[in-house]
Amino acid sequence: MNTRTRFSLRVAVGATALALLAAGCGTTTNEAEGGGDASVEEGFNVGLLLPESQTARYERFDKPYFEEALQELCENCELTYQNADQETAKQQDQAEAMLTEGIDVMVLDAVDTEAAASIVANAQSQDVPVVAYDRLAQGGVDYYVSFDNETVGQVQGEALLEALEEEGTLDDGEIVAIHGSPTDPNADQFKSGAMGVLEGNVDIAAEYDTPGWSAERAQEQMEGAITSHGAEDIEGVYSANDGMAAGIVAALKSAGVDEMPPITGQDAEVAGIQRIIAGEQYMTVYKEIRAEAEVAADMAVAAATGQEYDGGDEYTPTEVEDADGETVNAVLLDPVSVTADNVEDTIIADGFYTVDEICTEDYADTDFCEEVAGEQ
Template sequence: MSNRNIVRRVAVGAAAVLLATVGCTTGTEGEQQAAASIDEGFTIGLLLPESKTARYEKFDRPYFEEAVAELCPKCEVSYQNADQDVSKQQAQAEAMLTEGVSVLVLDAVDAKAAGSIVQQAKEQGVPVIAYDRLAEGGVDYYVSFDNKTVGRVQGTALIEGMEKAGTAGEGQVIMINGSPTDPNAADFKAGAHEILDGQVEIGAEYDTPDWSPDKAQQQMEQAITAVGADNISGVYSANDGMAAGIIAALKAAGVDEMPPITGQDAELAGIQRIISGDQYMTVYKAIRPEAEVAAAMAVAAATGEKYEGSQEHPLTEVTDEAGNTIPAVLLEPIAVTADNIEDTVISDGFYTIEEICTDQYADTELCKGAGS
């Protein structure tokens, strides 16, 4: 089933839940403000963390706005991006609460620091949906991907890539993880270690502030100096943006044939690096259903109703660092290599073949097969 069909089915199911459960509370311990009305409309605050990763502006925001429009045509979305600045996100949240949003959808720059945003919202009776990253403070709902599974998918694919390259059991693997302030990055790393530990020799490992491609490039340069370019048999990169910096460092060191390199987010540039052979894999996380679930959670919470999940995306529970039990939907990630690009990001409409097959990539196997 394509993502678009999933979205439509989730939207219909979510709307049915909203209509069938009027009067339920959202779990804010009696602090919920007077319920908003779908008929009259209300404002939903959407706070995204940064713009270095292409997905947020290109996919998350428009998909979320489309989903809200389908569930609540008279609702408005008040949107801000924090540009990876904790203080800026705090100020943005405070402004939205002052303006009277009925619910916040929060993708935190720093999960712990975001606890103060959650607390302020609770004091005003405004429910909070944690989006993609689990903010502290006892949010009302959480939607993301099974993040340890993401890391396991990356680690498994890296070993697979090394086996295909004939370098399994040789050389050393470099691990360049995500931001230390992002709890998802810790889960990605833990999941990857579950697969890699005991299977490969890890020559160097770094955490990358702000998920910065430039910092990832600097870290890779350090690793090349420490380990030697010819002794690197694979690179764990936590996302596609950092993979770009890693590849730049390897090319600057004179490496012509890249070792297997992982990624995440299925960025267009990442997909293009995969078809050209510079990057081995990425992780495709279907953002449209994630945004759709977040919208359904937000509308339910704002209207004083209980989000029940759907057949495609059942409700489960997670526990934050303070021990709060949070109702959650965790979606499944998919490994994308050159072998299944057509069956994943293209078939789901995430990218078209024309977007991928620009002139620079016209001679790749995928693009020649498409007649471009």
């Protein structure tokens, strides 16, 4: 069954229900604060707010995947989209403008999840349900879809330990841990998962939080760690995502390091994959963004039309608590560790990137690209 048609099949529980839906009447009452007056037949307006464009995934994948999924569920629906460019105040203004315009449901990936509580409250005051996307905004949202973020950190930590064991350097030196933005609750969960694996198994020379997930800031932090501890004693680096890994690699190269220690990442950015096949980054975490976007669209349509999202045949909803202790119905997807050994079986097999996108001129002579070129 096509996952993007699950909603329309699921809500049509008998001819009576379908007739009510076509007439604009929901067949059940959503447990959310508002919503429920829209209909798939007539269409409605969905507001999508994404947090930043520094990470490649949002513009390249999240937005188009969500738009595609929404159109398959509700061909008469309209999408209103804004990107906040990592600015909390800008996102609040964007949300207010969408609500003034008259959106029927909001899908929100918050820049600052605590500050986003005011966005959620404003939406609820206007009977507009909110789906938290990727990051759990405070304020009592209606639904939440993301990845199991502690598992993401655990996957990263386990991969780093495995790499250190393979190189025989687990007991020889120290690692540096460079975490994500302190305003992003996902970053805390990544950190918790990773540190739960790493602490006690490897010496940690230094730890940093990185405002805005900035690659430039990560580079500065890595330079500081090199100055304090010496590049020769740093046997590995925990990096919370691929963008920061780029800054870390730049700092190590500037320090004269030719052979990179194992470095982790996340988001499977094409530049991260290229560093992996070139031996400059050990791994990344691949998250099936298409599935996340499809679930978000499904949740949004359910909330807007007064239905209760139940996950269909493919996903099992769970419950999570936000920072205020509010219980939220959620779907948490599983992450995948990607190293040079399984790029072809994951990233390429899923169509996330093509061989041509990865094997550009600068990487054509890597073992990976020469091997896949020989297979074509």
